[in-house]
Amino acid sequence: MPIEPIRYVTKVDLTKPGDAQPQVHNRWHPDVPFTETITPGETVKIECLDWTGNQIGNNDTADDLRNVDLTRIHYLSGPFNIETAEPGDVLIVEIKDVQPLERQPWGYSGIFHKKNGGGFLDKFYPECAKAIFDFEGIHTTSRHIPHVKFTGLIHPGIMGTAPSQEILNEWNKREKFIKDECQHLHETSVANLPDELNAHGGSAEGDLLAKIAKEGSRTIPGRPENGGNCDIKNLSRGSKCYFPVYVPGAKFSIGDLHFSQGDGEISFCGAIEMAGVITIQTKVVKGGMKMLNLKSPLFIPGDVQNHYGPSRYLTFEGFSVDETGEQKFLDATVAYRQSCIRVIEYLRRFGYNDYQIYLLLSTAPIEGHMAGIVDVPNACTTIGVPMDIFDFDISPDKSMEILAAGGDITQDMGNCALVSNYDHPVVYEYNEGLMNGLNLK
Amino acid sequence: MPIEPIRYVTKVDLTKPGDAQPQVHNRWHPDVPFTETITPGETVKIECLDWTGNQIGNNDTADDLRNVDLTRIHYLSGPFNIETAEPGDVLIVEIKDVQPLERQPWGYSGIFHKKNGGGFLDKFYPECAKAIFDFEGIHTTSRHIPHVKFTGLIHPGIMGTAPSQEILNEWNKREKFIKDECQHLHETSVANLPDELNAHGGSAEGDLLAKIAKEGSRTIPGRPENGGNCDIKNLSRGSKCYFPVYVPGAKFSIGDLHFSQGDGEISFCGAIEMAGVITIQTKVVKGGMKMLNLKSPLFIPGDVQNHYGPSRYLTFEGFSVDETGEQKFLDATVAYRQSCIRVIEYLRRFGYNDYQIYLLLSTAPIEGHMAGIVDVPNACTTIGVPMDIFDFDISPDKSMEILAAGGDITQDMGNCALVSNYDHPVVYEYNEGLMNGLNLK
């Protein structure tokens, strides 16, 4: 009694741009046509392009990253028609597996230029950088960040049901509000409104495509109503996710697969981005939204996350006093940036440059926690760096033992990929005032 | 060859207020006199008062909490003279154990009134509430939050070395800045500047006490330079902490013991506050600050944290769109508040009122993670609630199974302690708009 292999509901082509492939799309809109139908209970496989739709190559410069076209993201597989799903239902999606494609065993992490995407630390690191990661089964290593190896906590950056037209309108309205309100305060884009340029509505054509292009919300932010680009590293293999359904058939889309990511996805293109295949099983619960009082997706992670003991995390504190010494009020975003800076200051002692560490923070399974969010005026956050991903001992005790004995802890760490003929520093001089008990601001 | 019990360097009196006890103090200042001397390598025990210095009782009203005097916090044991420690050194403190006092096997968690301390959700829950927790070995339960039991991830909320005078000045300057800048925008205090009222400088008297009272920084915020009130739940038993030293003898202080706390310490007095005893061992590394490039404390957690598998966390997403539907820009603080609201909406279905859940979020070992901090304009954070702390099944599957069969998932959950003759709602009506795909703002 032979049984069949699991059915593929999407295949992708790694040699063509995303917008040439009708089984993917790059805007959220209730009218993007269904690609395939999935019966609840059935297990299916879905191939996904990398988020840029094959724009980035396996090479040693960041030139392609410098020129990446951000109107052409993210290419999502679907939307799928989940049989029986109706508005008000809950769609349960169990992630049975996520894997790179056997035909492309590598991925990349990028730091975008401050003028084209930017990232969490773009104030200090405005230039482009890239690291290529090779996949060897569950492990990955990068020639651009030596002496590091880790297991992928592999996951989709984006999953979501389609918004209703009402929700879509709300999204566009509130994001326009923030754009209007504070774009002038920022050098990078604070929100990406609907953009007809390169909008890809899957198989939609003509007027339908025009409508999708005009109204379709961008895929960049995650949003409370459907999850979307939530970039939660723990939404990995074995996770069981509960989505609100807003349109008939649910119109579930998925993509932006990550081989690994640190909490926060620090550098924006910060996960190890890859093409891959995800295996899911769905279930529909009629009227489930009201039963669960469900306004945002919920999930229960799987039981096979990277598993380092708690005592293997070197943990850095960050507070909402920024790098110039200016006090912020309970600002966890500032605190988390400070936690990142503390990691950079620590790891650069071993010979890594700041861009390499920035990429490492973005890709390795670092744990970013809220610690205290109530002790006015300081929020406190922590970053736990798993010491076991390094092939040398990064512990403070070892560093101090070597240095106290007159030794050297610096190694030749090479470099990450930068743009051709780059001419900018790769280390940022943070204010040294704090170390002397004095802010020099 | 009998060996001696471990030496106590501090004992406290649970029947007297904190300011009547010279072995504790409640301001940060380099001139607070040493209490005891500790030799590096020696293991010592330190008793600590609860943070309020015995202001709160084991009873069923929140009246004492309503009247808590916030000029009289936190009472810290020490400062200790760590032999050989000099500015520029690193002080290593290994937390060998933390325990409640055998003579007081209970603690409390409180929601402060919005006008007197407030908390992370005071916009919705401005009133006072309290829960008493009984300690039975490693476990705790509360008569005020039934059907919940968990193991304490017991830790000190505050540890730190004394600031130098220069650092102290910097603290006061930058906190005055934020006070000046934005106090007018908030109903609660945005920062607590030095306050002579009830300042307690340990054994300091006369001019010395006057100087400490006048200049001493408050203990409420954690600060990057010395850690202080960082409220990191994972800084628990077995942790090895690395502190910068700014003054001769390090002047290490410790206190604010917590039997358990959730990430963020949501309700400000949110951990399970207790008197207790902490056992530590110290080490000094000469010139360690430069060796580690150390600007804020580092730590490595111990190997005995509460250990639920990853698949036992029901995980809630939050985004930086606030409860009115207003879009915020990459604001992790707002996102985390939304994650809290999602938990409240979910758990209240079982019969808990919002104040009970607020207290539960504050005390139980919930995991609060940064997820994505770069997907403009939305930050995304998650809260993982360990399902094993409940004695009933809170999973979505079980809820939906019962409800779909026409059953009821509500139980009688009693109530938390509130003020006498209280007359205010204990459930907040969040905008239901999102659920219908429509923000009603």
Place this chain on the structure above:
Amino acid sequence: MPIEPIRYVTKVDLTKPGDAQPQVHNRWHPDVPFTETITPGETVKIECLDWTGNQIGNNDTADDLRNVDLTRIHYLSGPFNIETAEPGDVLIVEIKDVQPLERQPWGYSGIFHKKNGGGFLDKFYPECAKAIFDFEGIHTTSRHIPHVKFTGLIHPGIMGTAPSQEILNEWNKREKFIKDECQHLHETSVANLPDELNAHGGSAEGDLLAKIAKEGSRTIPGRPENGGNCDIKNLSRGSKCYFPVYVPGAKFSIGDLHFSQGDGEISFCGAIEMAGVITIQTKVVKGGMKMLNLKSPLFIPGDVQNHYGPSRYLTFEGFSVDETGEQKFLDATVAYRQSCIRVIEYLRRFGYNDYQIYLLLSTAPIEGHMAGIVDVPNACTTIGVPMDIFDFDISPDKSMEILAAGGDITQDMGNCALVSNYDHPVVYEYNEGLMNGLNLK
């Protein structure tokens, strides 16, 4: 810069018997010809047949199992020529991944007939039984053991370097010794000596094949010198294994892939047996055996094992008093069998029959520990059953709550696959004496 997919050094054919495929072999012998050469540092993929070489089908009877030919096992891929490896070296094999074949997403677990292989509990369960397991990504379920789902801790049952001729002779000598010594005491085979019938020496022919067939040790037992069929469930993805090298090129072989197995592999064909593909990377350390004082393989597991918290294991004790009440002396084997019986008695209350539970013990990730091995005359062992693999609550508290309220905990659990027209009990009546405080022996 495209990079190539990972090289396959073995492919297998699922439609032909193992002995028709020269890239596999089923005897240990130093003269089995190399199949392929692997360069240290290279990552390669190796397909493997299931251990029986396609003898077992995906169906609902155990007839094929009843007739399984045990001279035709295990079909191992290789042996591989690891470049530079010489006797005295250590061969490091890092398991980068193990997966089922996409073209055959299922496996099986079998209880062999007592007269043809038997198993750990064949005294009570002498008949055949089988369960088919479907693979859906990381998860597996079986139509023959309902209400159970778990993540595969996927691993090779067999890995090993080839023995030298001297070691081979030693193996044959010592196994003949035990055969001579105690076969007469047992109904099942106590050892399988070299057997020319169906010996498969890979590409060997003529005299070489005859020599291999005559002398080649069977693959059934693991052995201290090379590991072999050690059936260690934790030798899973990410494991780094250290093997002694006895012959030039190491002649490393691998196979007997398991999707999952409980500690002990209770029913002999007890793991979830499957065809699959394993990805490995090798390294050779010259003279490593002496450096490590290495006499048996060592390993360090990977960081992604199934991860249930410790409090999710319902744990059963077993002692070396056998099921008739007879006292044995520090016999951990007897104690472990008693632990198994305790699980069977417990789980059968829910409606499973004993053969189903026997299969479950064999396949699910149960933890089997030595507890005490010194308290004369009783050895004590434990079995921890992960409660999270069941979709209902198996805890004692829940059982007693339901039963005390007059409810029923029994469900319809169907049946495992048995032989056609079977006519034997599927529940064994253990001596009830112990329960009454009285051994009836």
Place this chain on the structure above:
Amino acid sequence: MPIEPIRYVTKVDLTKPGDAQPQVHNRWHPDVPFTETITPGETVKIECLDWTGNQIGNNDTADDLRNVDLTRIHYLSGPFNIETAEPGDVLIVEIKDVQPLERQPWGYSGIFHKKNGGGFLDKFYPECAKAIFDFEGIHTTSRHIPHVKFTGLIHPGIMGTAPSQEILNEWNKREKFIKDECQHLHETSVANLPDELNAHGGSAEGDLLAKIAKEGSRTIPGRPENGGNCDIKNLSRGSKCYFPVYVPGAKFSIGDLHFSQGDGEISFCGAIEMAGVITIQTKVVKGGMKMLNLKSPLFIPGDVQNHYGPSRYLTFEGFSVDETGEQKFLDATVAYRQSCIRVIEYLRRFGYNDYQIYLLLSTAPIEGHMAGIVDVPNACTTIGVPMDIFDFDISPDKSMEILAAGGDITQDMGNCALVSNYDHPVVYEYNEGLMNGLNLK
């Protein structure tokens, strides 16, 4: 509303021998008088003597161990009258905490002389040895085994309900059987039958004491009916245990506290033995034995075990071929002994002598697993040694890196406590044959 400290139901005196203290006893018998009554639901504290009743001192010789009197063990606190418990009920005991006594912060592990107790490896290590362990909060270190520190997985070695007279008779009968059957084959005692010498029946006197002394089963072995000396390291803090009840009031006894133990308790007095205090809470379920089909104790561990990630265990395999090269049949006891030998051979390279490693195997939280118990004729077991307990890197990679570079991995490891003027080797020369591929037997 002050609440009382937790009630002590037993206090012990560390200055008097166990048999001078009526609140403890050292034989199992249904007629040992109750000490105290415990109400189900009440949390109580129970002090316990170390198992020898103060026979062993904190010093640097093993002389006291050489002369230990094994008729005077184990001193158990109780038996307690658990209100409402009747035969057929289940007694649930939740271990709320276990701690050393503050007044005696140390324990010991001993290797008994082969002629007086022996141990698992007494064939090779017949002499006495001892290690004193200092307790510093959750950690322990030993001056006799340097460079090692670990967290205690603290637990009672013995817990149990009293046997009925029928069960008692059965115990004595079956243990006499093994004594008669195989004592002549062994140099050490294979079973300890009732022994009137030094029998201590708590407060029993006269005829009652005489009856207890004559009939009372020894406490050395664990037994299936009541658990007893099961020595399960995971039965630690937070565990919930289910015991059969055989006599009115249950007559629950407890003792033999261990600060830490490795799986198997290799050296018999192998755990870190200590006096201490255990906090428990009880519950009685009427008729529970039948509900659970309960013949031996069950338990669910707590959620705070030592938590090293899986990849931190260096794992050693052992097979049932003994150290002379003789083949045994599926003998897990032999296999486990071989696993121990592999650890000794590995760790002695660093400078530890065999007795030190034997003590380390007994005390540190090593994981001993059944691996395969069905691959005739070889059982396979594993021992996982947590690498994080050493303050140097014991990994094979590091050893080989240093040695390949011409370095030395040996350190001065001092010695464990031995008898005065000892004159015997502390390293055993195992047959080197296996390493050369040749058994020299």
